[in-house]
Amino acid sequence: MIDAGISFHVSEKGYYGDFGGAFIPEMLYPNVEELRLHYLEYMMEPSFQKEFHFLLKDFVGRPTPLFKAERLSAKYNTKIYLKREDLCHTGAHKVNNTIGQILMAKRLGKNKIVAETGAGQHGVATATVCALMGMECIIYMGAIDIERQAPNVARMKMLGATVVAAQSGSKTLKDATNEAMRHWINHPVDTHYIIGSVVGPHPYPDMVAKFQSVISEEIKWQLQEKEGRDYPDYILACVGGGSNAAGAFYHYLDEPRTALIAAEAAGQGVSSGHSAATTFLGKPGVLHGSKSLLMQTEDGQVIEPYSISAGLDYPGIGPLHAHLATSGRAKFFDITDDEALEAALECSMLEGIIPALETAHALAVFGKLGAKPDEVSVVNLSGRGDKDLATYQEKLKLNQ
């Protein structure tokens, strides 16, 4: 499964195989370079580690449980564990990264934060840590997403953040990211940009993956306790940009006994013209500062993606995942809107857990995976479904 000699960790120049790099305008160079030179050193400092782990424990509520899903296991005749990132404060794994990055911002001497958000989960997680640390917070969110994720907009505002509507392009996550980057270009001295996924120029993908790697670090000892071995046969996660997957895969990247399984949003179907399944539809290209797989026209214009899930509605994918996909290290499944909805309902009814629509894409893979009865799977249950209730109400006809 794993070729000896292939590395799944970032190179000194910021690459994962052919993907990565830092394709940024000169205006962003000083900030990104400062981060590149110092991020590892700052992260390793004992005082940083101490504060990071203290906040993860007492503020976020870590470690999150690894829960054996008995009824789902029975249904698919295999062993299924759920890594309960939905129980993190703010309702998703996103806060692991924002805690780390706000501590990084402090060490870089920045007192203002800018961030992008799609579904609003990263925006809420960013607004939360800014409130905690007393930092000014500006969140860019696509005008269309602001409409379809109203509760998260209200949460960000209540936490003291300024929410700015991105009116350009498709008015969704891609455009919010453009606007956040433009904001950073216009405010280079006092502002840190907290990217919410394993995308962007080097060192962002590596830094975000490292902050999220607490997920697989915990899975290792939790699985040891429960199964007497510290690795699963399969680890499953959904991928938009790919931060929860990067965190769940991280300590297993070089573990040949663990298959890495990624679920992408196929929308109405990979060939429907309404999809966000980047590894199926994308070609190598540059967006938001790194070279990766990208949904684009023949002319290199970025194609507007579609998914029922705002968090997976992104035309690219982190460079690590592009490398995992093209090298064959990870297996990618395309999951449609309908399959995700069905999986969300199934998890709710069988396990008493309403998952986020994004997460539901990973759960839907069990219908296609063919895991054997004695094999162990861990699904990263990346977020809870409260934010998606309006969609669930409509699509699952819960009002009838």
Place this chain on the structure above:
Amino acid sequence: MNRISTLFNSTQEPILNVYATAGYPNFGDTMLVLNALQEGGVDIIEIGMPYSDPIADGETIQQSNQVSLDQGMSVAHLFDQLKNMRQSISVPVLLMGYINPVLQYGVERFCQKCQEVGVDGLILPDLPLAEYQQSYQTIFEQYGLLNIFLITPQTSDERIKQIDSISEGFIYMVSSASTTGAKTGISSDQEAYFKRIDGMKLKNPRLVGFGISDRESFLKASNGASGAIIGSAFVKLLGNAKNLREEIVGFVKSIKGLK
């Protein structure tokens, strides 16, 4: 010698570089705009290759990019529109855009086409120095294309020297930390920055861009550099013009102080 260095070596007057989005305001206007710019007395023309996600650009240029793309513009169409450019255009011509459309067209094929139609150089803001040196420099040079680098008030002296050492033609001096069209006018702080860079005795001349919109800001910027670049202010004119040729000629003359 290339057209750009020849220009800088042969004129003492402030040099005016004007940016125009290709295929804007209408798909077929590209050559009309170029000819009118030259007729007005422009020194360098910078043609914007539209892109769906231009992160260094403010609203005005973003919108013009989107309009142009919606009208069907592409790299291939642009080269088609420029194929007889050198029959009428004698001033230096740069293509400005983002790296992804160039990658998809094919870097070598792109450079070959540039040489064929008579493009003198490229401005690709999201192609940074390190990537350029590693993967692009050899190909660009093979086809005689100058790569124009940007510097900003935050760029360190050490990096400016590094950029100067591999640059040819001129260095694009961004007047302030911003996207295009975000600010107008030139402050005394900015003038001090131009002078500071001037004092570094670089081998390349500089043109100031961002925030230049009229004769006053053009002259102020030219005070500490060889000239300046106008983008958003001109694209606004293109978007509103009733008589395109006449208004372009008038605009260029007003900036250059010509009658």
